[in-house]
Structure formats: C-alpha cells, structure tokens
Amino acid sequence: MVIAFGIGMVYYGMPLGLGNLPFNLYLSKLNRKFSVLAFTTISGIFSIMCALKGKEWARLQIGFELVSFFSACFAFSILLIFTIELFPTSVRNSATSLVRQALVLGGVFSPMLVAAERRNGISSYVVFGLVIGCCGLFAACLPETRGRALCDTMDEEEHRESSLILLIFTIELFPTSVRNSATSLVRQALVLGGVFSPMLVAAERRNGISSYVVFGLVIGCCGLFAACLPETRGRALCDTMDEEEHRESSL
16 A cells, blocks of 8 residues: 555656656657657667677667667657648648558558567567668658648648748848848738739639639749849848948949
8 A cells, every 4th residue: 555655646746747847848849850860760779779689688678679669659749740730731631641541551560570580580670670760761851840830721831832932032132221121021012912812713713714824924924033133042141231232242
C-alpha cells in the first residue's frame, strides 16, 4: 500500500505538474522539418546499434532500443502535425489518411522481418534503422510549416507561394525608410486583386465568360512588369532613398 501510494502520486502527479516547469512541453513549438529529420536519424542510428554483438553491447541494447523506439514515436507525432500544416483544408483529411495508411503498411512488414531474423539470422534492427533513416531524409524536400497560416484550397496554397516571393522581392527592393509603406501597398494591391475574383467567378456562372482565362491573362501581363525591376538576390539592403539612388548611380 505504501509503495503503491508513492508510485501513484508520481505517476498521476508528474503530468499535472508539467505546466509549472520552465521549458516548453508542446511539440507544436518544434521546427517540423528539422525535428522529423533529427528524430528519424536518431531512431535509425540507435536501431542499427541494437544489432551490435558482444558482451559489452548486450547490456546497452535495451537502452538503444528504447531510444530508437521513443525517437520513432516523436517523429510520428511531429509528422502528423507536419502533414496537417502542409496541405490545405480541401485535401487535408485525404493526406492525413494516406500518411496513416503508409504507417500501417510499414507496420505490416515488421513481423515478417522479425520472423526472418529468427529463421535466417538477418538482423531486423539493421533493416529498421536503414528504412527509417532513409525514409526520413525525404523531409529535407519539404518546406518548413511552423507558424505558417493554413490554406483552404490548393489554388490558395499555390497563390501564397507566389505572393511570398513577391513580398521578399519588395522587402529587398526598397530601403528601410520606405520599406513598410512599400510592403503595405503591395499587400493592398494583392487584396484589391482578390476583390475582383468573386466578381469574375460570378460572371462566369451568369455569362459563360471563363474566369480562368481572365486570371491567366491578368497574372501573365502583370508579371511582365517584373522584367523592369532589378535583381535583388544577394544585394545589401539600404537605409534611405538617397543611399539607394547613390548606389544605383555608382553601379
């Protein structure tokens, strides 16, 4: 009874007291891309280390297995958050379902590998480590989603990517003294363009005029104005208009 009382107090009390600790305990504060890469790599390395033979390694194998397993659990939890933030609302459920199906499909092969190890001596932990390590590398091809607003449609997602490039271009194009004003004007123009979108869609339903043709012509023609602007990649940012003009004249 005394032992159970002490264990019960810690077992139920420690999760309740986590909020009083100074560190951040939420997975949502972690960088998605780096975390998935890090945890899958750690899980792969320690899984391969479980296959090491020898008396000195036998005592450490249970520790290696626990580190590998809990790293895989962390990677899975972060991957679900990553998937939710990566896809717009219209396809988010389908994307999450596909990720879960891939997870179950991977689990289907686990008993086969364990059985093959017992029959043929092929270490299943080496295969586990290689698979999770190699598959985790695909996270390097994905964009970071932490702190990014969620989109509702695929069109909105694609439009946001182009809008972000334009905003970066605007920030690098104008000096500090007028940068905020220039960025605000670009955002206002962006919103103004969005005001006409529902009108064009409604006109298509009434009069049969294709809104997508108009969208294509407008964004194509407006995009041509970028040819009149200088390249800003790698260029130092100026503080004032005089400094910007002086640099242009000296160039």
